[in-house]
Amino acid sequence: MMLMKDVLKQHAEELGDYQAIVYHDVGWTYRTFYNEVTCLAGYLQSLPLQKGDFVGLLMENTDQFPIAYFAIQFAGYVVMPINTKLAPPEIAYILNHSEVKVLIMDEVFQETYEKTEYICQQVIMTSDLHNLALMAPQYRDVTMNPSDVAVILYTSGTTGHPKGVMLTHQNIYMTAELWSEPMELTSEDRLFICTPLFHSAGAHVFMVPCFYVGATLIIEKAFSPKQIMQQLSDTKATFFFGVPAMYTLILNHDLDESHDVSSLRLFGYGAAPMPYELIRRLKEAFPNVKVQNFYGQTENSPAATTLLDDDALTKVGSVGRPLAHTEIRIDDGAGGALPNGYVGEIVVKGPQLMKGYLKNPDETMMALRDGWLYTGDLGRLDEDGYLYIVDRKKDMIIRSGENIYPIEIEEVLYQMPALFEAAVVGVPHPVYGEVPKAYVRVKEGNTVSEEEILAYCATQLATYKLPYEIEFIDELPRNASGKVLKHVLRH
Known part of the structure; x- marks a missing residue:
């Protein structure tokens, strides 16, 4: 099967001069993006690392994030994005647990890293990446097995220590395929992303599917309710993703009609339910923009269900129907399925399920059973097969x-x-x-x-x-x- 490495190479050849990334006044075409990725991969291959070693990313949203994300994988290593909002002790746990060998880091996190007292084999500053890529030895192509681990993402750890979710090259590719279809992504799209790329949704629901179809990724460091409409207008974005709180801020801010957002076709949301009243107000304020809900967990790459615009106001509270090649069941607590309307644990099956938790076979056995992922979310299915999240099991x-x-x-x-x-x-x-x-x-x-x-x-x-x-x-x-x-x- 094809993997994202093959897709990016193909885009570099066929969409060479087409914009891949826009970050403020910096732009990368698919050709220059692919060249930078392979050159940086060549540098990483010159380091004393073994295939499958972990390389951490402690980086904010910039154009360098996707370059480093793919270069690490191209080189034959495993990329490990780290939540930049974590405190030094939390980052220290992740670094020690994963035994990460190399860390690519923004200068702004130097003090945070020093406080972890973890000694990496090598720390590379983001500002040095381009020069290192320029001087790098020739990149050696690496054979990747679809089942090889490509990415480690530590869950947010709302209870206890975070767990390292192991996602394979096949997981990443299939998730891009699964999401690009219901979002109707094409190479004409311009995705505006200001949610963190180190997070599973930012990386795998938006960044990777964007590159999968040859679209343009517009990267912004953070969300600004005062500037967002101007930014969407200036960049001619077709698609914006935000959590419900962002849309609340947008709607409670004075909407200046002078901003031309006629390019916008889709508002995506996830991470939390969108109340009916908020959806209604959003559709009223932007009648020509569709809204779409995305549901999944880091453990399924994340990809499980989606609620399309047609159902946004009729299936209120639902996260939609399963994605292609994905099964959803409401577990009865004994491995069976509950009838429609009954509340139980949501379990998911499909090609996007994680390989397991890093160094945690007991938790892996609890989460993955008979090919199903036990999500820890409580939900029910209605008579039309739409899923409703009732709550986290623990909540x-x-x-x-x-x-x-x-x-x-x-x-x-x-x-x-x-x-x-x-x-x-x-x-x-x-x-x-x-x-x-x-x-x-x-x-x-x-x-x-x-x-x-x-x-x-x-x-x-x-x-x-x-x-x-x-x-x-x-x-x-x-x-x-x-x-x-x-x-x-x-x-």
């Missing part, structure tokens, strides 16, 4: 024997015009065992009382589901992929 609240799914309460809170965002967690209670606690952030210039929030919730929810406590906060804690860190809220 479910049990109040006096009644199951409460925080997402149900969050959906109601998001309907309140005065609230900017909300999150619900379970907290201990001496009588009921657990009760829901809501953390809410009020929109600037608005006021709302705890009594008003509870009164509205009482019109929408069963009494046992009502928040037992409401806390007003300035901001919800999130990880780099935009997911709310509920374990932080619980403590």
